[in-house]
Amino acid sequence: METTDLGKWHKLSAYQEKVDGNSVRCHICPHNCIINEGKVGICKTRVNKEGILYSIAYGNPCSISIDPIEKKPLFHFFPGEKIFSLATAGCNFRCLNCQNWEISQSSPLELNHYDLMPEDVVKRAIAHGTNLIAFTYTEPTVFYEYVYDTAQIAHEEGLKTVFISNGFINQQPLIDLSPFLDAANIDLKCFDDDIYRKLDGGRLQPVLDTLKTLKERKVWLEITNLLVPTYTDNNKMIEEMCKWLVDNGFSNTPLHFSRFFPNYKLMDLPPTPEKSLIQAKEIAEKAGIKYVYIGNIPSVHEENTYCPQCKRMILERISYTIIKNNIDNGKCEFCKTPIAGVWK
Known part of the structure; x- marks a missing residue:
């Protein structure tokens, strides 16, 4: 894609480095794109104009909504609350199964959008009666400056922020952003x-690095793993993933196995069989992960939270609705075992 149009809303891109001539390297994500003058990065949100890199994903979300926080999914972070959610166009991945491909694979210049600067996002969230904001739907790494400024203002106003991401972000941008993040769900593909x-269209190691950094920075973390038939539903690979998680201190991190449905460029594949999801959950629990869920398949009733000590149900969910909450001051109401999460 070639353009010098910065659109109505734009901002100087963070983490840029001048290289040869008027070419610029972007250091926000591990693609580390070298972007020539008049060109855009893989994410379609970075434009090189006269040797300077700009973000064209700033103040122009293409999607905003009020969601249940369970939809993110976040099951151990303010359960039952509503969250103001937004995204701009663009993504640094090219997932063959993307469910939001109409916006993730587009440029911000190609879509209709809202005019919503960072301070307006915070005001809009408050007006909707929530103190939670999620950067979600596409990939918030590609609208990094918008996320950073919004999250900073949100924290100044006492709101909390959530980062729903593929985790493909360089370490320094993540470290700099993390003081203004309260929770994240990382899609470990x-x-x-x-x-x-x-x-x-990504790589594994940078995502693992993101998980470690978020944990070290004490950002509440949950992980999603979508089981795509013939691609990511191999039990041996799931065993290796779960072993790595436990060995690296993520046994208390909720893990969501999610059902695939045919989408985008994988319309020829069937939905994930129920049996595969149940096997994945069993593998994770056997490995030592304490909170394991199955999503996108209500019939298996595996979205409830159980105390890892007494095994009693402490959070009952139907879809995105909390039916019963037996967590008291962060502990199981029955046996007083601490339950990992952010409950208030």
Whole structure:
């Protein structure tokens, strides 16, 4: 894609480095694109104009909504609350199964959008009666400056922020952003680098680094793993993933196995069989992960939270609705075992 149009809303891109002539390297994500003058990056949100890199994903969300926080999914972070959610166009992945491809694979210049500057996002969230904001739907890394400024203002106003991401972000931008993040759900696509490249256009190691950094920075973290038939539903790979998570201190991190449905460029594949999802959950629990869920398939009733000690149900969910909450001051109401999460 070639353009010098910065659109109505734009901002100087963070983490840029001048290279040869008027070419600029972007250091926000591990693609580390070298962008020539008049060109855009893989994400379609970085434009090189006269040797300077700009973000054209700033103040122009293409999607905003009020969602249940369980939809993100976040099951151990303010359960039952509503969250103001937004996205701009663009993404640094090319997932063959993307469910939001109409916006993720577009440029911000190609879509209708709202005019909503960072301070307006915060005001809009408050007006809707929520103190939670999620950067979601596409990939918030590609509208990094918008996320950063909005999250900073949100924290100044006492709101909390959530980062729903593929985790493909360089370490310094993530470290700089993390003081203004309260929670994240990272989509760990699989545990095989070749499949990452083929299915998503990314790489595994940077995502693992993101998980470690968020944990170290004490951002509440949950992980999603979508089981795509013939790509990411291999039990051996799931075992290796779960072992890595436990070995690296993520046994208390909720893990959501999600059902695939045919979409975008994978319309020829069937939905994930129920059996595959149940097996994945069993593998994760056997490995030592304490909170494991199955999403996108209500019939299996695997979205409830159970105390890892007494095994009693402490959070009952139907779809995105909390039916019963037996967590008291962060502990199981029955046996007083602390339950990992952010409850108030």
